[in-house]
Amino acid sequence: MSSSETEQAKGLLNPAAVRERAHEMLAIGLADGLEHWKVDLDRLPETARYVAAVIRDQYPTLAVPFHARWRHLAVDGMDLWGPTADRIDWPDAATRARTEFDLAIVSVLLDAGSGPGWAYADAGTGRTLTRSEGLAIASLRMFEAGAFSATDGDPLRVDAGALARLSADDLAAGFQVSADNPLVGLEGRAALLRRLGDQCLKRADLFASKDTARPGGLADVLIARAEGGRLPAPAILELLLEALGPVWQDRLSLGGIDLGDCWRHPAMKRGDATDGLVPIHKLSQWLSYSLVEPLQRAGLQVIDLDGLTGLAEYRNGGLFTDLGVLTLKDPADAQKPWPVSDPLVVGWRAMTVALLDRIAPIVRAELGVTAEAMPLASVLEGGTWAAGRRAAAERRPGGGPPLTIVSDGTVF
Incomplete structure (x- = not known):
C-alpha cells in the first residue's frame, strides 16, 4: 500500500465526499450517461409538494424533530426511552451520553431492512410492530433487559465483551424470530454486533470509557473534541467512520483503510486510486444524526448539521422512483433481485443523496420555513x-421498496 492511497482513502470518509460524488452521479444521470436510469427534474416540484403535505399532516406546527433513531423508540406517540432516562439519577451528563450512545449505536446497526415477513409483539405496549419501529423497540427491550451488558447490576449499557459473545440465537430470541416470523439477515446482524464488540476491544483509544470498552466510549471522544462547547456534525461522522470501518464485512478497502458503505460505479471517473468509488455511508450518517441529541443533552452545541447529507436508503430513494423523478430505463429491472453492489443500486442511492439536497429548499419554500428552522435532518424526518413510506403504501401491497434488493442486513 502507498501513503498516497491511504490519504485518498481517508478523503472518502467524510460527508463532503459523499455529497460531491452524489451530485456528480446526478449530473451524469441528467446527461443520460447512466445505463439503468433516467432523471426528470421536472417532477421534483410535484414531489416536493407531496413531501410538504406529509409534513403538514404529521407536524401541523412544522416543528419537526431530527431524523434519528429516537423517533422510532416511541409507540403511538409515547416515548419509551426518554421518560425512563429522565427518571434515572445520572451521576453526570457524560454518563447519560455514554448510555444513550450505547443504545443508539446498537439499535441503528440492527436497523437494516427487516423484510416483509417479520413483526415484533411488544408486551409493554400490547402492540405488534414491523419494520424500523419493530426493530427499534425489539432492540430497546433487549437493552432494557441487559442483553448487551456484562456488568452486574447495570443492565442499561452495552459492553464489548457481551457483544463479542452475541449469537444469532441470542438475537433471534430477543427479536422473536421463528420459521413463521423470519428476519432478513439475522446472522449478518449478529455477526456485525460481534465485530463491533471486537473493534471496541481493539481500539481502546476510541471506545474505552472510564470503566470498560463499550460503544458509548465514543461520547467521551466527541465531548473532548468539542471546542468551546461546539462540535461540527461532520466530526461525528468522521469519528464513526474511523471507529466502525472494520466492522463491515466484505467491503472495499484502499491503502489499508476500510471504506465501509462505499461501492464501485463505472461512471465515476477519477485519475487516481479512487476511480469508480462512490461513498454513501448511510447507516453511519443516520447514526450521526441519532447521536446529536445525546450530545446536546450533555451540554454541547452541535453545529453545521447540514454538513451531513441525506440518507441513501429505500424510503428516500423510493420516493423519487415512485413519483417519477428517477425512472428505470427497462421497467423489467424492477422485478429482478439486485445486490447492493450493483451499479443500478449504487447509482440509485447516490442520486438519492443529491436529490435530497435539491428537494429540501423546495419543500421549505412550500412550507414557508427557513433552513435554520427546518434543517435537512428535519426534512428527512417530516x-x-x-x-417515501406513504408513496410505497399507495402503490404496492405491504409498502415495500420499488426495487428488489438483496440485503445482508447491514446496508438498508
Whole structure:
C-alpha cells in the first residue's frame, strides 16, 4: 500500500465526499450517461409538494424533530426511552451520553431492512410492530433487559465483551424470530454486533470509557473534541467512520483503510486510486444524526448539521422512483433481485443523496420555513422518509421498496 492511497482513502470518509460524488452521479444521470436510469427534474416540484403535505399532516406546527433513531423508540406517540432516562439519577451528563450512545449505536446497526415477513409483539405496549419501529423497540427491550451488558447490576449499557459473545440465537430470541416470523439477515446482524464488540476491544483509544470498552466510549471522544462547547456534525461522522470501518464485512478497502458503505460505479471517473468509488455511508450518517441529541443533552452545541447529507436508503430513494423523478430505463429491472453492489443500486442511492439536497429548499419554500428552522435532518424526518413510506403504501401491497434488493442486513 502507498501513503498516497491511504490519504485518498481517508478523503472518502467524510460527508463532503459523499455529497460531491452524489451530485456528480446526478449530473451524469441528467446527461443520460447512466445505463439503468433516467432523471426528470421536472417532477421534483410535484414531489416536493407531496413531501410538504406529509409534513403538514404529521407536524401541523412544522416543528419537526431530527431524523434519528429516537423517533422510532416511541409507540403511538409515547416515548419509551426518554421518560425512563429522565427518571434515572445520572451521576453526570457524560454518563447519560455514554448510555444513550450505547443504545443508539446498537439499535441503528440492527436497523437494516427487516423484510416483509417479520413483526415484533411488544408486551409493554400490547402492540405488534414491523419494520424500523419493530426493530427499534425489539432492540430497546433487549437493552432494557441487559442483553448487551456484562456488568452486574447495570443492565442499561452495552459492553464489548457481551457483544463479542452475541449469537444469532441470542438475537433471534430477543427479536422473536421463528420459521413463521423470519428476519432478513439475522446472522449478518449478529455477526456485525460481534465485530463491533471486537473493534471496541481493539481500539481502546476510541471506545474505552472510564470503566470498560463499550460503544458509548465514543461520547467521551466527541465531548473532548468539542471546542468551546461546539462540535461540527461532520466530526461525528468522521469519528464513526474511523471507529466502525472494520466492522463491515466484505467491503472495499484502499491503502489499508476500510471504506465501509462505499461501492464501485463505472461512471465515476477519477485519475487516481479512487476511480469508480462512490461513498454513501448511510447507516453511519443516520447514526450521526441519532447521536446529536445525546450530545446536546450533555451540554454541547452541535453545529453545521447540514454538513451531513441525506440518507441513501429505500424510503428516500423510493420516493423519487415512485413519483417519477428517477425512472428505470427497462421497467423489467424492477422485478429482478439486485445486490447492493450493483451499479443500478449504487447509482440509485447516490442520486438519492443529491436529490435530497435539491428537494429540501423546495419543500421549505412550500412550507414557508427557513433552513435554520427546518434543517435537512428535519426534512428527512417530516419529510422525505415518511413520504417515501406513504408513496410505497399507495402503490404496492405491504409498502415495500420499488426495487428488489438483496440485503445482508447491514446496508438498508
